[in-house]
Amino acid sequence: MNFPPWPQADEREAELLRMVLESPQWGGFHPFIEEFEHSFAAYQQSAFGISAFNGTVTLELALTILGIGPGDEVIVPAISFVSSATAVSRVGAVPVFADIQPGSFNLDPQRVREAITPNTKVVMAVHFGGAMCDVEALGQICADRGLFLLEDAAHAHGAEWAGKRAGTFGVAGSFSFQNGKVLSCGEGGMLVTSDADFAGQARSIANCGRAPGRSFYEHHRIGTNFRMSAFQAAVLLAQFERLPDQITLRTANARLLKRLLEDVGEIGWQEQPVAVTQNPYYLLIGRLSRGVSRESFCQALSLAGVPNTPFYPHALYENPAYQNAACRVMPCPVAKDRIRDAFWLPHRVLLADEPTIHRVAGAMRNAVRGQCFVGALADESLPVVEPVR
Numbered sequence: 105m106n107f108p109p110w111p112q113a114d115e116r117e118a119e120l121l122r123m124v125l126e127s128p129q130w131g132g133f134h135p136f137i138e139e140f141e142h143s144f145a146a147y148q149q150s151a152f153g154i155s156a157f158n159g160t161v162t163l164e165l166a167l168t169i170l171g172i173g174p175g176d177e178v179i180v181p182a183i184s185f186v187s188s189a190t191a192v193s194r195v196g197a198v199p200v201f202a203d204i205q206p207g208s209f210n211l212d213p214q215r216v217r218e219a220i221t222p223n224t225k226v227v228m229a230v231h232f233g234g235a236m237c238d239v240e241a242l243g244q245i246c247a248d249r250g251l252f253l254l255e256d257a258a259h260a261h262g263a264e265w266a267g268k269r270a271g272t273f274g275v276a277g278s279f280s281f282q283n284g285k286v287l288s289c290g291e292g293g294m295l296v297t298s299d300a301d302f303a304g305q306a307r308s309i310a311n312c313g314r315a316p317g318r319s320f321y322e323h324h325r326i327g328t329n330f331r332m333s334a335f336q337a338a339v340l341l342a343q344f345e346r347l348p349d350q351i352t353l354r355t356a357n358a359r360l361l362k363r364l365l366e367d368v369g370e371i372g373w374q375e376q377p378v379a380v381t382q383n384p385y386y387l388l389i390g391r392l393s394r395g396v397s398r399e400s401f402c403q404a405l406s407l408a409g410v411p412n413t414p415f416y417p418h419a420l421y422e423n424p425a426y427q428n429a430a431c432r433v434m435p436c437p438v439a440k441d442r443i444r445d446a447f448w449l450p451h452r453v454l455l456a457d458e459p460t461i462h463r464v465a466g467a468m469r470n471a472v473r474g475q476c477f478v479g480a481l482a483d484e485s486l487p488v489v490e491p492v493r
């Protein structure tokens with residue numbers, strides 16, 4: 105099957121990269137950095153954008169500014185990329201793993217309530233795959249209990265809840281521009297916020313403790329160097345021009361694929377609350393039921409040429425890193441189920457043309473029905489079902 109490659113670039117990236125190459129500033133002080141920070145923060149409806157060289161250090165930076173450290177707890181979902189948890193550990197605090205909702209695969213507000221202790225300082229909302237968490241419920245919990253809401257929006261460029269973009273619900277939102285993300289420069293990250301004090305601290309810490317308008321060699325706090333390079337910003341500016349159209353195409357293709365598979369009850373899709381008004385579809389996440397083996401399903405898709413991933417192999421707390429590191433684990437039966445039955449398609453599948461989406465639907469239908477057929481043959485009491493080809 106013919107899927108567009110990812111990442112993808114054309115003459116526009118080359119043109120902007122050439123401008124950097126031919127300039128005397130390849131580092132973090134090229135005007136492209138500020139231009140991209142302004143444009144992306146505005147796109148996310150935030151007042152400030154502070155770029156960095158990846159979306160892991162931006163989480164660590166945000167937690168540092170919030171004063172999170174030893175003795176503090178941060179509630180994170182049991183299902184996410186490891187940085188959501190290790191950022192907490194790296195600042196010396198304790199990640200508390202809470203379960204996800206069965207349908208949305210996102211942090212469950214009720215499980216968050218149960219995980220709160222006097223040591224809890226932050227709730228980290230990860231918008232998994234690009235589908236927004238229930239930010240209303242999580243925001244209310246944080247407001248009631250005096251906690252910070254921090255959005256790990258690494259998957260959520262352009263994601264919206266009731267017309268409001270990811271990154272605007274908590275104190276800040278952390279984005280990643282890593283190789284596979286829907287907005288990518290290979291490696292990169294950004295914090296967006298509308299809190300001027302938070303933004304000022306973030307910018308200063310990420311830039312060696314410098315202060316605006318002061319001498320280059322005057323350092324006002326113990327900072328570090330998290331600066332993004334001009335090459336990263338050049339690529340991001342070009343990629344950013346295509347993002348809105350790509351989101352529109354992925355949204356249309358996700359709808360089409362789901363419609364084509366409406367009658368295949370064995371496949372369920374990640375649920376989105378009605379308040380979700382935009383999903384960038386970093387991942388199209390589904391799950392299998394009625395005895396369909398996720399492993400056989402994913403293998404059949406791979407054989408048919410459809411890129412897919414059989415979900416994360418572990419809940420975050422099952423990673424070897426957390427066998428020894430300090431953490432607290434709440435009961436997570438839903439996360440454990442999803443580890444066994446869920447899968448995702450990467451976003452480039454949804455950038456394919458319409459005939460290819462029809463072929464993807466056919467491959468998915470076959471991957472399910474083939475198994476029903478084998479199951480039916482094994483059980484002679486059932487009528488024989490013809491496999492769909």
Ligand SMILES: Cc1ncc(COP(=O)(O)O)c(C=O)c1O
Nearest residue numbers: 158159160185187258280281282
């Ligand atoms: C949910 C989540 N948070 C954080 C990160 C870290 O981003 P980066 O790879 O840019 O460090 C990722 C990266 O894949 C992610 O998926």
